[in-house]
Every structure is written in C-alpha cells, then in structure tokens.
Amino acid sequence: MRHEDYLSFFYTGSQEGLQVDVVPTWYLFVPMQESTLVDEVRGRKKQPRITGIIVLYQTVAGAVFQQKQRAEAREFAERIALYIQNDQLRRRQIRSSDYLKQLQNISTAFPTSVQLATLVTTVHDFASNMVDVSSMLITLYDRDIKMIYEVFATQNGRPVDNLPENPHAIPPQDRPVWWRVTQEEKKTLLLDLTHHELGDYDELLIGTWGDQRKAGSFLLLPMKMFNRVIGSLCIT
Numbered sequence: 001m002r003h004e005d006y007l008s009f010f011y012t013g014s015q016e017g018l019q020v021d022v023v024p025t026w027y028l029f030v031p032m033q034e035s036t037l038v039d040e041v042r043g044r045k046k047q048p049r050i051t052g053i054i055v056l057y058q059t060v061a062g063a064v065f066q067q068k069q070r071a072e073a074r075e076f077a078e079r080i081a082l083y084i085q086n087d088q089l090r091r092r093q094i095r096s097s098d099y100l101k102q103l104q105n106i107s108t109a110f111p112t113s114v115q116l117a118t119l120v121t122t123v124h125d126f127a128s129n130m131v132d133v134s135s136m137l138i139t140l141y142d143r144d145i146k147m148i149y150e151v152f153a154t155q156n157g158r159p160v161d162n163l164p165e166n167p168h169a170i171p172p173q174d175r176p177v178w179w180r181v182t183q184e185e186k187k188t189l190l191l192d193l194t195h196h197e198l199g200d201y202d203e204l205l206i207g208t209w210g211d212q213r214k215a216g217s218f219l220l221l222p223m224k225m226f227n228r229v230i231g232s233l234c235i236t
Contacts, residue, residue: 002026024057028065030073032081051081098129117164120152123233133157133235134216137209139178140167140223140231148175153209160208168208177203182222182229189220193236204234212236 006027033048054077058065065073120138127133138152150168153160172179181189181204191201193215204220205212212218215236223231 022059024059025061026058026064028056028070028073030054030056030077032077032084034085035078035082051084054080117152120164124152124154127233127235131235135209135212135236137207137234138231139234141172141183141229143228146172148172148178150208155210163208175203177201178232181220182232186222186224186229188222189218191218192216193218205236209234 002025006024030053031050032052032054034051035048054073056065056073123138124133124136127136133154135156136152136154137150140149140151141147142149148170150170151164153163172183177200181187189201189204193205193213194217201218202213205215205218218236219234221233222229223233
C-alpha cells in the first residue's frame, strides 16, 4: 500500500496540518491470527481470531516489499501471535489456580465453626477477584421457617452496615420474582440493563443494596446445594 492510500484509508481527519518526519513509500500490513492447529487436529472448524496487526513500511524511494520479505513477515507474525496466545493461556491457568485456592478456602470453612459475616465477606472477596463488581447482594432461603434472608450487601463498593449480624427477613410472598427465578426456574439470570425494559425485574434491582436499575449489567447466580437452591448471589 502506498503512503497516499494509507492516509486516505486510515486517516480520516484533515491532512493539512499533518507533519511526518519520514514519509514511507510503501506499507505492509500483516495480521496476527490466533492459531487453530489444535482445533484442526480435533476435526473442529474455527475461524481464526485476529489478535493484532503488524505494520511495516519502506522509506527508500522506489523500494517495495518483495515476496521473500512478505513471507518472512507472515512467519514472524505467526510467532508473535503464538507467543501472545501462550502467554494468555499461562495467565488463565494462574487465575484458575488462584480461584480454586479461594474456593477451597471457602469450602473448608463450612465444616468449621465460622461466623456468617466472615463467610459472606470471603464470598464477596472471591467474586470481586473474578469480575468487576460494583454492588453485590447475597440472599439465603431458610426452608425450616420458610423465610428469605438478605445477609450481605454492598452498594457502589461499600458494605451495608450490620447486615450480616442483623439480616433482613422477608416472607417469600413478598419476593415473587426472586422466588420464581431461584426456586421454580432455578436459572442464572443475566441482564444488560442499558437495553432492558424496566419493570419485569425491578424487584431484584431495588432494595437493601439500593437502586441498581441504572447499572450496566445484572447477574443472578443461584446458590445450589445438590438439587436445591439455598439462595442467590446478585452482582451489578
């Protein structure tokens, strides 16, 4: 690609005040594509994902990129893409290992004598390390006395005071939407609140943790013990 074509294609602003110390004569664009070799070996077709673009340019008048140079550029682009992919896999394995350690710490707390405030705080810290959490609400259901308890909440990153020590008790008939989603449908609920019609799930978005209807997204995860839902974890 010539310099004039490069400017007309990539530079949409006014070119009058544009100053270039060295004007390239030719550009070569080499996409860095994600390797799909493993998928091909397993007989699966996968569209390669573009992880970046390498831009090379010539500054010698009349010089163009020869076929050998183009082949070498593609080879180096493949190497760089493979390095990036391996680094992403390594980081993912490290994160998974950290998550498993935190989950193990949570699970080992159940057989011991542990305060509810300590346990729900640990759950909050674990979830916050996994995703970007603005607000959180942990709700439990007591089947013996048939009451819903809001035991932990944060609003815009700040914990709601004294909630673990004095949880809010709510009868199921006052939370019909929560009951339907967690006890009847038993499903994960993910809402994009920027494109969601208000009204249907307002019950889940308003309450102890403030008004979350203007948040970007909402996620409700049922907390299960075997095939029973014992509560929910809601985050925005």
